[in-house]
Amino acid sequence: MKKVKILILTVVFLLTMALPAMAQSNSPVNKGSFQGASFNGSDGTVDTSVDLFTNFEDKDSYILYYQTYNYEKDEYYYGSAVVPATNAIFDVNKGIAKVNTTVEIYKVGYTCDEEGNCTGDETPAGTKSINLAWTFNPKSYSTSKYSDKNVQIDFDQYIKxxxxxxxxxxxxxVSGxxxxxxxxxxxxxxxxxxTGSSFAIIK
Structure with a gap:
């Protein structure tokens, strides 16, 4: 359940970030739909996660996020990639989702001065190949909802x-x-x- 909540919050965040681009139309009401699939695994002190989401700014592609964190070594790696629809499949009617792509990975570190001010830095750490397939029953699901008001999405723009x-x-x-x-x-x-749908009133 915790992973489901994280997935929902991540989708909400991504959709909110995409709303300024969606709001370029004259209509104050913006509607969107999304699809998302995730995998998380752990081995000892290392956690790994992969998340595949609808690209809200380009409906012919998806966005994939890859992350690993080693608790013992305190090492964090991440990567993201825009995946064209030719390398990703999401068919709700058949209950399948697939992705086959390569992601550039970065190691994230932090440098702090004597006053405790920290800055992050990223070091290239090669690439990872991701080849996953999810299967599910499209007729078996639970429903959840969210709502939010008066969220600033741009300098002078808000979600009412x-x-x-x-x-x-x-x-x-999942396999792969x-x-x-x-x-x-x-x-x-x-x-x-x-999967889901949403709408926002922009003011």
């Missing part, structure tokens, strides 16, 4: 009201590999798939 409805599919399974590491080889793992 934002509402959305999510379908969180049950019994999601992350840079050659099979999803079955993780000590613990989980997967989620969500």
């Amino acid at each position: 009201l934002s509402k959305g409805t999510f379908k969180n599919y049950n019994n999601v399974s 590999a992350l840079d050659g590491k099979s999803t079955d080889s993780f000590e613990n793992s989980g997967a989620n798939v969500s």
